[in-house]
Amino acid sequence: MRVAENLNRALHGLLESDPRVHVLGEDIADPYGGAFKITKGLSTRFPDRVLPTPLSEGAIVGAAAGLALGGEAAIAEIMFGDFAALAFDQLVNFAAKSVSMYGRPVPLPMIVRCPMGGRRGYGPTHSQSLQKHFVGVPGLDLYETSPFHDAGALLPDVLARAVPAVLFEDKVLYAQRMFEDGAVDDLFAFDLVGDGPGVARVYVDDPEVFDCVLIAPGGMAERALGAMRRLLLEQEIVCALLVPARLHPFDVEAPLPTLERAGVVCVAEEGTAGGTWGAEVAHRIHERLWAGLRRPVRLIHSADSVVPTAGHLEERVLVQESTIFEAVVEAVRD
Missing domain, CATH: 3.40.50.920 (Rossmann fold)
Structure with a gap:
């Protein structure tokens, strides 16, 4: 199984098992199924909870945070993670602060998916790794996909913590295979x-x-x-x-x-x-x-x-x- 397929299956399983979950993002609906096909098939199976959005990263993350704050759960896709910078205010000043600034802990189950990284020839504004800009924000957790971690276990665990999270996904990693059963190859x-x-x-x-x-x-x-x-x-x-x-x-x-x-x-x-x-x-x-x-x-x-x-x-x-x-x-x- 490739990492992209693993993520796609995890999203299908999450929407099937948890009726609170909504998915938002640009061009995520079928037949396109997202720029990297991670949301393929979701809108066909769950048309009321897979919500294509305008090109506005601030609006995408703000709407996702509002859903989560209102008792639902949300997964937002930023088509290229470089443009999470346009949602920085919603992440740092709304989502991350909302879990604690009301005088009591407030659950806010939200994941913002950010395809990141280079090695695809996409150029200066579509190839960055911006993880460091989100480190140390109180109330904001950071994750990254890997070929060792099953997204089917990772995504529910992140939402269950009910803390806003950014999930970085290396674009080259999408095509690589998942490692299973404790084996990488003949050596590791x-x-x-x-x-x-x-x-x-x-x-x-x-x-x-x-x-x-x-x-x-x-x-x-x-x-x-x-x-x-x-x-x-x-x-x-x-x-x-x-x-x-x-x-x-x-x-x-x-x-x-x-x-x-x-x-x-x-x-x-x-x-x-x-x-x-x-x-x-x-x-x-x-x-x-x-x-x-x-x-x-x-x-x-x-x-x-x-x-x-x-x-x-x-x-x-x-x-x-x-x-x-x-x-x-x-x-x-x-």
Whole structure:
């Protein structure tokens, strides 16, 4: 099963099992079924609860938050996550604050789906990874899809928390297969640690034996796995990979037993440097494990640039498998 199919099935299951749930977004109705076909078939089965909207991200998120605040539940799709910036006010000043500013906790079950990332040649305004701009907003949770986390379990869990959430979905990830039954391929195995959607832990033979721990969101998983394979075969460096479903608040407790055995930790993300999710993760790790680390957590990110349209230039800007490989070699050998 591909990640896109997994998301689509999860949405079908959610609408079928929970009559409160509404889906909103641009061009989400059949026969188009969304820009990336994640909402395919939903409007045919649930015509009253799948609501195509005008091109207004602020209106989409505002309407979704209003539905959730009024006792329903909502999943809003931003066609390209870059334009979540147009809904920033509704997310930060309406949805996120509404859960607490009335003097008592108020449930607001809402997920804003944001296809993000480059490697598709879509150019500067359709290829960004803007996760860092939403980190640290009180009352707003951040998640990212991954090939390790079943959306059929993730989406109901997020809505059950009744806290507004942004779900980032790497566009290249849509075509990749889901990993199942604890196996990635002939080399890597994985398990899930922690409560709820948990943190995927990928390892070679023994989850407690490694030279370095990599932490990466789901969209970086393919590149991280490629780097891990090269590191093992070419440098005899063994890595473990941690992929959280929930980016923020980052649950450092779930992977803590693994991190406690790590002298070297690297965090990879596709966004640019400065006030990043990776920096927040590093801060949380430094608070708990500073005395046991051989060096500060190494941050791996894309170049300080807009994302070019031309493929050869885009490759120079964005984090590649080779970027992770070189950073880990330097961190371990230093």
